[in-house]
Amino acid sequence: MIFNIPYIAVAALILLGLYALIFKRNLIKMVIGITLIESGVNLFLITLGYRKESIAPIYTSSPGGVMAFPVPQALTLTSIVIGVAVIALMLSLVMHIYRHYGTLDVRKVRRLKE
Template sequence: MLHNIPFIAVIVLIAIGLYGVLFKRNLIKIVMGINIIGSGVNLFLIELGYREGGVAPIFTSAPKLEMVLPTPQALTLTSIVINIAVVALMLSLVTLIYKHYGGIDSEKRRLKG
């Protein structure tokens, strides 16, 4: 049970994020929701590579040969960078929308369809 807790955290994070994206009307809260989903997925990737008692996967002068998997860490690093880019772009769009309409409530939108 105890080693399942990170996976439960992943599910909870993704659920919170999806709730934010689907039910919140404030555009910034939607962006936050996407960021939370991203954190959940990143945590999932890290958790996949974890080995009990492993050390960081650096070969030079490692104390023992039991290491956590390096690939998921590389994936997570890339995914964090991509997430930053996505969130930055979305926040800049929100800023422009705020300047244009004077509000960031998604109910008061002009787009039809």
């Protein structure tokens, strides 16, 4: 059971993120929703990095044994970097939206419809 906690956390984070995207009205909170999904996915990747009876892939002063392949860590780093770019872009767009619409309510930011 204790080993499943990360997976439960992943599911909780992703569902919370989707909840925030669908039910929150403030644009900033929607951006937070995206970050929540992102951290959920990153946590999932990191969790997958461990394989049973393996040790961390650090060569100096290694106790010996099978090392886990450090691919997920590399993926997570890339994903975090991309995430920062996306969040920065989103927040700057939110800023511009506030300038044009004078509100951050997602129900009012809909000049484009039909």
